[in-house]
Amino acid sequence: MTVKTGDIVGRLSYKCDLLFRVLTISNDVVTLVGEEMRLLADAPMDDLKVMTLKEREEDKNKVKEQEEASYRLFRQDAKLMKRRQDYQTHAGYEETSHFFELRGRVLHLDGDANYLNRCTDIYNKLGVPVYGVHLAEKEMPSQLASLLKMVQPDILVVTGHDAYSKAKGNRNDLKAYRHTKYFAECVRIARNHTKDLDRLLIFAGACQSHFETLIRAGANFASSPDRVNIHALDPVYIASKLSRTSFSDTVNLWDIIRNTITGQKGLGGIETKGSMRLGLPYKEEYEDEIDPS
Structure with missing residues (x-):
């Protein structure tokens, strides 16, 4: 079967362990x-092998289970945070106030x-304000300052695609990474x-990015300590946790x-405080503008 742009394929040399979209074709590369x-x-x-619909569905179901497990963990964590906030804000008051x-x-x-659309959907699902x-x-780097x-923002996420190539240098040579230098430049800006x-919480990086460079540049969180692949939605869960944690609390x-x-x-x-603030009083007519605790 002829491979064409947009096809979903696997690499035979890697036993089709990951699925890819064909971005460009130049000669036979x-x-x-x-x-x-x-x-x-x-x-x-x-x-390359073009994956069948059945193979794609099997992989999608496996990944969906991972995503759902991560989402459940986040929701459980959010409920625990809310209970603690309720206890702390209501303690010592005779009346229960709505924050x-x-x-x-x-x-x-x-x-x-495609990833941006998926990430935006999850941010919205988790009630996190986002500009994508x-x-x-x-x-x-050339667009970041104006943005x-x-x-x-309170939180900046700089992500996309990256990769480390042994053929281009050792693990500490930035020339061996496709996009780490651009992510690092964004962090410095x-x-x-x-x-x-x-005051500005930063996540930077993608698959196999040079973690140490991004942290030294000033990121609070980054990928990838062991130069492994990261899931498309991982930056969302980190940013959402920071968004929903009180500015007075250090995130575990x-x-x-x-x-x-x-x-x-x-x-x-690294150790980082959250960016959420509670307010009073809560009015029902503000429901579309602010999220009640």
Whole structure:
């Protein structure tokens, strides 16, 4: 079967362990983007197999189970946070007051339009305010300053696709990574805009990104400590946790990583406070504008 742009394929040399979308074809070299993982790869045409609808559905169901498990963990965690907030805010008062939540606003830059749409759906499902922008990774640094000024986010997510190639250098050589340098430049621009690590919370990186460079540049959270692939939705769960955690609380690092699909081999970070603030009084007519606690 002839491989064409947009096909869903697997790599025979990797036993079709991951599914990819065909991005471009040049001579017999095919550029691929992960269907579920934020990975960019090249492969020869004869190494690719076009996946059948049945094979794609089987893989989709397996991934869906992982996504649902991560979503359940997040919802359970959110309920526990709300109970604790209710206890702390109501303690010592005879009357029970109704508080509203001002959750941290996310600016999400994504190198993949399909992933951006999926991420935006999850943000909305979790009640997290988001402004999403699709940009090629190389274009992100030139556009970021104006976007920060316009959106004034509490949380910045800079992600897309990345990959590490042994053929281009060792693990500490940034030239061996497709897009880490662009993500790192974005982090430096953002830190020049807001230096306080607890006033602008940053997640940066994609599959196999150089974690240490992104953290040193000023990211609060990044990928990928073990240079493994990360799931398309992992940045969403980290940003959402930060958005829904009180500015007076430090996020538990283990709690925030365990809610992701990939876990600590692919994601890590530093001690960081949340960005949500409670307010009074809550009025029902404000329901469309603010989220009640």
